[in-house]
Every structure is written in structure tokens, then in C-alpha cells.
Amino acid sequence: MQALAFSEASAGRGAVLTVAYCAGLGLPFLAAGLAFRKTLGVFSWVKAHYQWVMRIGGGMMIATGLLMVTGVWSSLISQMQSWSAGFTVGI
Structure with a gap:
């Protein structure tokens, strides 16, 4: 996410993406604390x-180790990446 924020065309959009990243990272901890x-x-x-x-x-x-050793893990990750191939950031 940070790489996306740094590579965006404007500083404002990068700042918005960074704030969204920080909020997404911190809010679960704040909710747990509250x-x-x-x-x-x-x-x-x-x-x-x-x-x-x-x-x-x-x-x-x-189970994850066995999936990685057999190569099934890579296939699963590739499949999941294909599901999000057309994703564009809405901000």
C-alpha cells in the first residue's frame, strides 16, 4: 500500500492513501482497547x-507447509491474484 501511495501522481492522493493505510492498521487496535x-x-x-x-x-x-511443498499454495495464490487483477483504487 505504501508503494502505491509513493508512486501516485499527486502528493495529496498519496497522503490520502497513507492515511487510509494507517487507519486500517490502527483502528482494530483502538477497537480492542476500547x-x-x-x-x-x-x-x-x-x-x-x-x-x-x-x-x-x-x-x-x-497444512500450509504441505501446500507450499507440493506447489498447491502457488496455484491458490495465483488464482486469488487473478480474481483481483481488475481492481483499481477508488481514492
């Missing part, structure tokens, strides 16, 4: 089910 009490419930659930969270995460890592 809803801290409610998120404690989620964090306590994760803590209570730590073994399952770790097993599922490890399984996902192994």
Missing part, C-alpha cells in the same frame, strides 16, 4: 482452551 472488558472474556476462553488453540494453529501451519 472494548477491553469484553475482549477479556475472549482472552480467558483462549486461555482455558490453550491446548486446542495450539493444536489447531499447529495443524494450520503444517
Whole structure:
């Protein structure tokens, strides 16, 4: 996103893209901070089910590794890139 902002024709458009990038990056953290009490419930659930969270995460890592080794991962990424080939920035 930053490369797109730096390469745009005008400084104003690049600035707008940079602000959008920063907002998209920071807003989830602000929302988590504002809803801290409610998120404690989620964090306590994760803590209570730590073994399952770790097993599922490890399984996902192994599955991704196998997809990468077999070359299927590259095919999936290429397919997803073709879906967004005609995308243009609206700003």
C-alpha cells in the first residue's frame, strides 16, 4: 500500500492513501482497547482452551507447509491474484 501511495501522481492522493493505510492498521487496535472488558472474556476462553488453540494453529501451519511443498499454495495464490487483477483504487 505504501508503494502505491509513493508512486501516485499527486502528493495529496498519496497522503490520502497513507492515511487510509494507517487507519486500517490502527483502528482494530483502538477497537480492542476500547472494548477491553469484553475482549477479556475472549482472552480467558483462549486461555482455558490453550491446548486446542495450539493444536489447531499447529495443524494450520503444517497444512500450509504441505501446500507450499507440493506447489498447491502457488496455484491458490495465483488464482486469488487473478480474481483481483481488475481492481483499481477508488481514492
